[in-house]
Amino acid sequence: MRMRRCVDKNDGMSGINIDIKNQQHLKIQEKLKHAPRSICFVVMTCYGFLSVRGFIHILALARKDRSNQNELDRDFLALVLVYLIEVLGAVVFGVSTLYRWSRRHFLEHHLPLVILFALTLSQNQKTQGRATSQHSEWMALVLLISFNEMTAALLAIWPNKNVDKLRVLPNMIIQFSLLLTETSSWFRATITQLFLRTDPSMWLTTLFSQFLLAAAVIHYSYLSKLSRIFVKLWLDKD
DSSP, X not given: OHHHHHHHHHHHHHHHHHHHHHHHHHHHHXXXXXXXXXXHHHHHHHHHHHHHHHHXXXXXXXXXXXXXXXXXXXXXXXXXXXXXXXXXXXXXXXXXXXXXXXXXXXXXXXXXXXXXXXXXXXXXXXXXXXXXXXTHHHHHHHHHXXXXXXXXXXXXXXXXXXXXXXXXXXXXXXXXXXXXXXHHHHHHHHHIIIIIOOOGGGXXXXXXXXXXXXXXXXXXXXXXXXXXXXXXXXXXXX
């Protein structure tokens, strides 16, 4: 009988633990309340400016001009700081500057990039700038597509379901572009170091580049979800 009571008690505790975990999981996924409109407007402006900067950097890279790498690093650092502030806002204060984002979105999308760039930037002096320059195209593209976050911040200020619906196809193109760029940037950095050039100063940076694979997996999952939404919204006539 004593053993039975002990088992029953443990079963009860297991059920409580499962309920707590489920509640925590739901809390992470639930949509956050929006930050004050003034803050959302500032964030929207920042994303708009960084998107323009990304376009300028892409034009320079298309001309094979890599003389502005320091400016690209600074612009990307500004983007990372915006990401970090948004993560803190979501986790600490429970507010979002982006339309219908949850804590999970910020932790899954923003936080890995913040960590990746911080680690990579820490190696920039040791590698004479190559830690970030090997990912120039990816960095410029991430800056350019900040207009996606810009529109999400705009919707947080003035919600509009029709505008949100129109964002699906451009967002699919964005996720596909990121998937290709992250994969190619990872491949170039890893294969170059492993097979074409052995540079001891680049080994740690190459290790950090593996984060790009994780980002590619995340963007693939976003693309799959957006594809289903697109079919449901625009192609499914039932």
